[in-house]
Amino acid sequence: MTPRDASDSPRDRWSDLGRPPLSSTALRRGLVRADGLWRQVDVVQRTGSTNSDLVARAAAGEAGEGAVLVAEEQTAARGRLDRQWTAPARSGLFFSVLLNPADVPVTRWGWLPLLTGVAVATGLSRAAGVDTALKWPNDLLVTVGDEERKAGGILAERAGNDGIVVGVGINVTLRADELPVPRAGSLALAGAVSTDRDPLLRSVLRSLEDWYGRWRAAGGDPAASGLQETYAAGCATLGRMVRAELPGDRSLVGEAVAVDGEGRLVLATEAGVQEPVGAGDIVHLRPA
Known part of the structure; x- marks a missing residue:
């Protein structure tokens, strides 16, 4: 399936006023800097999987480190163990990033999904006011009432010999009647102070840039970078x-x-x- 770029297209932009679209132009303006990690931000209306698309772009030489691909809707999103991830259009944040930690030993690349979890939890805490816990190895948990529920997940895949694509899915405005399973949750159901996806995505990506920079500067050492301690502090497992x-x-x-x-x-x-x-x-x- 070829993704359709519709982040700045008028078609169906306001079909659901409670779930306004993301703008690739606005996101690029807020995230892409000459000295920053993020180099390319694209938003597509609908695609199968942002992870699969970004792996393919990397293989074709069409994307390098710092590429971000966001989808308003995914039709074939995958979690760990090839589980399906489905959600209504614009109800969450569904995106993948391409990283190339060539200066970090490959034996330490397994920390990238955990690093992403820490970054996502930190970014959501700041922007949404929601306490997000981490279930090892890659689930994002929120509290709905007095019940712990999964509101997101992370999937990392190799892209060639020196790249890693990390995909993130977060339920943002999913309502109770839209939950795929009763144990699922969303930021809205957890009482988020904001469900505006634009600042949420910016906060998460800035947090990811910060943690990735710390980890790389320490040569991927999880202790020296503070990652191991921070992950343990936020791990509900x-x-x-x-x-x-x-x-x-x-x-x-x-x-x-x-x-x-x-x-x-x-x-x-x-x-x-x-x-x-x-x-x-x-x-x-x-x-x-």
């Missing part, structure tokens, strides 16, 4: 009993006690051993 559903139909139950230097979740099991989990689905078994 730590201190909880969880079940890790692992590749090969294995599962592991234990208390999540730490995130190690490789970004893995460390579980203390009933057998008295600490086992790091680098990939898998995490289920919170009880509140902290």
Whole structure:
């Protein structure tokens, strides 16, 4: 599917006054600087997946580090484990960024999704006034009433030998009757003081630029950059009993006690051993 650039097109711009469109021109004006990370910001009306599109653009030499692709609606968005992500047009922030951390050892690139989570949570706290927690490895949680719900997710994919595309999906104005599953949430349902997507996106991208710069300056060292400590402080998974559903139909139950230097979740099991989990689905078994 070829994405249609409609960020500044009059077609259907005001079809939903409660969900006004984003403008690529305004976003470029606010984000692109000669000395900054963000070099190219494009908004398209509808596409399958911004991650897939940006990976393809990078492969074709049409995008470099600092490219940002935003979609008002995605029809084939993917989360981890190839789960589908669907939401009404303009109800959230659906975007991908292209990064090229060539000066950071590849062994530390696994921190990029966690770094993005910290950046998103920080940016939303500032611009939306919503306390966003992180569920390892890549879910964004908000509180609706007294219930913890998923309001967003992050997916990182390789783009060639030296690039990483990081995709972010955040439910912003999704109403209760629009939730894909009862356990989902949105910034609006969590009582956000603002659901204007333009300042929200700017805040998130500026926060991402800041954290990415710190991490790269430290050579990708999560401790020296402050990333490991900050992630742990905002991670709702730590201190909880969880079940890790692992590749090969294995599962592991234990208390999540730490995130190690490789970004893995460390579980203390009933057998008295600490086992790091680098990939898998995490289920919170009880509140902290």
